[in-house]
Amino acid sequence: MTVDSEETATKPNEPAGEGSAAMQTPGAMLEHERSRQGLSVQQAAEGLHLDPWIIEAIEANRFLALGAPVYAKGYLRKYATLLGLAPDVVVARYDALTDTLPVPTPVPVITTTPPQRPKWPKYLAWALLAAIVIAIAALAYQFLWPMLEGVGISSVQSTVTAPPESANVAAAPVAIASGPEPASEARGRETAPTLASAEASTAGAAVPVASNAPAVTTASADPMRLTLAFSDSSWVEIYDAAGQRLLYDIGQPGQARTVTGAPPLTVVIGVVAAVKVQVNDRDIVVPRRANRDSARFTVNADGSVQ
Secondary structure (H helix, E strand, O other): OHHHHHHHHOOOOOOOOOOOOHHHOHHHHHHHHHHHHOOOHHHHHHHHOOOHHHHHHHHOOOHHHHOOHHHHHHHHHHHHHHHOOOHHHHHHHHHOOOOOOOOOOOOOOOOOOOOOOOOHHHHHHHHHHHHHHHHHHHHHHHHHHHHHHHHHHHHHHHHHHOOOHHHHHHHHHHHHHHOOOOHHHOOOOOHHHHHHHHHHHHHHHHOOOOOOOOOOOOOOOOOEEEEEEEOOOEEEEEEOOOOOEEEEEEEOOOOEEEEEEOOOEEEEEOOHHHEEEEEOOEEOOOOOOOOOOOEEEEEOOOOOEO
């Protein structure tokens, strides 16, 4: 009996009664060794720098109160080292218990496609931009088209169809004899004098006039004086009865321009409100079309306007 007692005392890592079920738990091993060394719970807690309730939980095998298994194993290793027990043996006893926290299984990351954001703000921006462009185009059409229609087109036609000056001089009597054109044919009058003058000049050059041919009666008319007074900038064009250009310019504010030519005179004004017109020192009313700033009209030999 003495020998057994000495062998038991010399093996602190193998406490007495190790074969019993209670001694197989890590808490019982640590509690038995602490009591054998004469340490209180408070002293063991101070030696480990832990709270006393942690020591009590370890010795009672209440490892769930300690949190995750990694923390419980850390406490067991420190406590076993303090008491001089083998940490691996104590941890192995802990792993054999069934009331420990299970190691959490990693949850697979579920990747989902985020919902697509509506694209209507992008479409709204494009629609707004299109509306702005359309509005600008409408304003440009409203303010610029009258001038382009009344000035630009007629100027291009006059440049293309204007005959040489010699032909205009030769054709002047024929144009005067033909008389003023109707108002419905006002747009095509740039080309009419040109064709008439060309035919007259060709006929005059190819066929000599016989002495016994009937005389051609021409209407005689005094030259007409046309005065334009500008209160603002405006484009003007003036052509005489032979289609000869008398004025083709932009009038400036405060300026007055006077031309003289054989009637009827064809007049194109870009901005009617900016020009005051006089025929032989007599004011005339410039005809205007609805919603148009420009005007195109003819002044006859008797001073009438159409």
